[in-house]
Amino acid sequence: MAESTKTPAVIRKTAIPGPRSMALFQEEQQHLAPGTQGFALMSQLVMDHGEGSTLTDVDGNRYIDFIAGINVAALGHSHPKWVEMLTGQIKRVAVGSFTSENRVKVTELVAEVTPGDLNRVQFYSGGAEAVEAAIRLAKAYTKKFEVVGFWGGFHGKTGGVLGVLGSTFKHGMGPLMPGLYSTPYPDCYRCPFKMKFPTCNLHCLDFARDLIKTTTTNSVAAIIVEPIQGTNGNVVPPPGAMKKIQEIAKEFGALLIADEMITGFGRSGEWFGVNHDGIVPDIMTVGKGFAAGFPLAGVITTDKIAFTPPWSNASGSSSSYGGNPMAAAAARASIEIIRDEKLVENSKRVGAKMLERVKEFEKKFSFIGGVDGKGMLIRCEFVKDKDTRERLDKKICEGIFLRAIQKGLLTMAYTNSFRINPPLVLDEATAMEGLDILEEVFTETEKLLKN
Numbered sequence: 001m002a003e004s005t006k007t008p009a010v011i012r013k014t015a016i017p018g019p020r021s022m023a024l025f026q027e028e029q030q031h032l033a034p035g036t037q038g039f040a041l042m043s044q045l046v047m048d049h050g051e052g053s054t055l056t057d058v059d060g061n062r063y064i065d066f067i068a069g070i071n072v073a074a075l076g077h078s079h080p081k082w083v084e085m086l087t088g089q090i091k092r093v094a095v096g097s098f099t100s101e102n103r104v105k106v107t108e109l110v111a112e113v114t115p116g117d118l119n120r121v122q123f124y125s126g127g128a129e130a131v132e133a134a135i136r137l138a139k140a141y142t143k144k145f146e147v148v149g150f151w152g153g154f155h156g157k158t159g160g161v162l163g164v165l166g167s168t169f170k171h172g173m174g175p176l177m178p179g180l181y182s183t184p185y186p187d188c189y190r191c192p193f194k195m196k197f198p199t200c201n202l203h204c205l206d207f208a209r210d211l212i213k214t215t216t217t218n219s220v221a222a223i224i225v226e227p228i229q230g231t232n233g234n235v236v237p238p239p240g241a242m243k244k245i246q247e248i249a250k251e252f253g254a255l256l257i258a259d260e261m262i263t264g265f266g267r268s269g270e271w272f273g274v275n276h277d278g279i280v281p282d283i284m285t286v287g288k289g290f291a292a293g294f295p296l297a298g299v300i301t302t303d304k305i306a307f308t309p310p311w312s313n314a315s316g317s318s319s320s321y322g323g324n325p326m327a328a329a330a331a332r333a334s335i336e337i338i339r340d341e342k343l344v345e346n347s348k349r350v351g352a353k354m355l356e357r358v359k360e361f362e363k364k365f366s367f368i369g370g371v372d373g374k375g376m377l378i379r380c381e382f383v384k385d386k387d388t389r390e391r392l393d394k395k396i397c398e399g400i401f402l403r404a405i406q407k408g409l410l411t412m413a414y415t416n417s418f419r420i421n422p423p424l425v426l427d428e429a430t431a432m433e434g435l436d437i438l439e440e441v442f443t444e445t446e447k448l449l450k451n
C-alpha cells in the first residue's frame with residue numbers, strides 16, 4: 001500500500017531557508033568544493049529527516065518531495081522495512097564480497113522482475129561505473145569497440161561515457177575516447193527534423209542508421225539508449241522507437257544497452273522502461289531506485305553475454321563496494337517493497353492522475369508546453385511561445401523553483417526542461433497537494449510574465 005495522507009503534508013515553521021539551515025549551509029560553504037547539485041545549492045536548505053514523500057529541514061519546515069533525490073528515493077524517505085533491513089545488516093557485517101543471503105535473494109529477484117532472459121546481474125556502486133562496465137562487456141562480447149548514444153542522453157560523468165553524452169556537458173573535456181558517436185533521440189516535441197509522428201515514420205532512426213553506416217568504422221559494439229530520457233527532461237519516445245533502435249543494433253551486429261538507471265524498478269509505471277515497447281535488450285544498466293538510496297548500480301544481461309572473458313574472469317567485472325552486504329540488504333528490501341506494496345502500479349495510477357492535472361496546466365498557462373509522461377516520470381517544458389517552443393529564460397525557471405520551495409514543494413522547476421519525479425510511494429492526496437502548490441506558483445509566474 002502507498003502511504004495515505006489526510007492532513008496537509010506541508011508544515012511551515014520559519015522563513016525559508018530558516019536560520020538553522022542558513023547557518024549550516026554557510027558553514028559548509030567554507031570548505032565544500034564547488035559543483036554539488038545546483039538545486040541543493042540554490043535552496044540553501046539543510047534536511048533533517050524524511051518520511052514517505054516528505055522531507056523536513058533542520059528548522060522544522062516540512063516539504064513535499066517531487067525530486068526524490070533525482071529518482072533515487074523510490075521508496076520515499078526512511079521506509080521502515082528498508083531502515084530495518086539496513087540497521088539489522090550493519091550490526092552483522094557491512095563489508096566484503098563474499099556471498100550473502102541477501103545477495104542471493106537479490107540475484108533471484110532481479111531475474112524475476114526483468115524481462116526475457118536477462119538473468120545475470122553484476123553489482124557496482126555508481127551508475128557511470130555500471131555503464132562503463134556494460135560498455136566493457138559489449139566490447140568483450142562483440143570484439144568491436146565503437147559505441148553510439150543519443151542526443152540528450154545522459155550516462156554519467158566518467159571518461160568512458162563522456163563521448164556518448166548527447167549534451168554540452170562534455171565541452172572542455174576533450175580529447176574524448178575514440179569511437180563514440182551520438183545521433184538524434186526520438187524527441188517528438190523537439191524534433192530536430194521538424195517532422196511529426198507518426199507520419200515521420202521515425203525518420204530520426206533512419207537517420208541514425210545512415211549515421212552509423214557513414215560515420216563509424218563499422219565496428220559498433222553497442223548502441224546505448226535511455227528508454228525514456230531522464231536528465232534531458234523525461235522525454236518519452238513514441239511507441240515503436242525502442243523496437244526500431246533494437247533492429248538497427250542487430251543490423252550492425254551491435255548489442256543494445258538499455259540504460260534504465262532512471263526508468264528501472266517501476267519509475268515509468270512498468271518494472272522497466274523497455275517493457276513499454278515489449279523489447280528485451282542485450283544489457284540493462286540499473287541504479288538509483290535499485291537500492292532506493294544505498295549506492296548500488298548494476299549490469300544485467302543474459303547468460304550467453306555475461307560469460308565472456310575477460311569480463312567474466314575472476315575479478316574481471318567486480319568492484320570494491322559493489323553488492324556488499326549493505327547494498328544487498330538495501331536492494332533486497334527495495335525490490336521486495338516495490339513488489340509487495342505494488343509501487344509499480346502506484347507509479348502508473350498516481351502518475352497518470354498527475355499527468356492529467358499537468359496537462360490541464362498546459363491548457364491554462366501560456367508558458368507550459370510539451371507535457372507528457374509515463375508513470376512517475378512527467379515532462380513539462382517551460383516555453384516563451386507555444387508555437388516556436390523557444391525555451392523560457394533560466395532565471396524565470398529558477399524563480400518558479402524558489403517560489404515552490406517557499407510554499408513547501410521541492411521540484412525540479414529550475415530549468416526549462418522541468419521534470420516531475422516523486423517517490424513511488426506518493427499517494428494521490430499528497431500528489432494533488434503538491435500540484436496545488438505548483439498551480440499557485442504558475443499563476444503567479446503567468447502574472448509576472450504578463451507585466
Ligand SMILES: Cc1ncc(COP(=O)(O)O)c(C=O)c1O
Pocket residue numbers: 126127128129131154155156157226230231259260261262287297
Ligand atoms: C540514465 C543514467 N545513466 C547513468 C547515470 C549516472 O549515474 P551516477 O550518477 O550514479 O553515476 C545517470 C545519472 O543521473 C542516469 O540518469
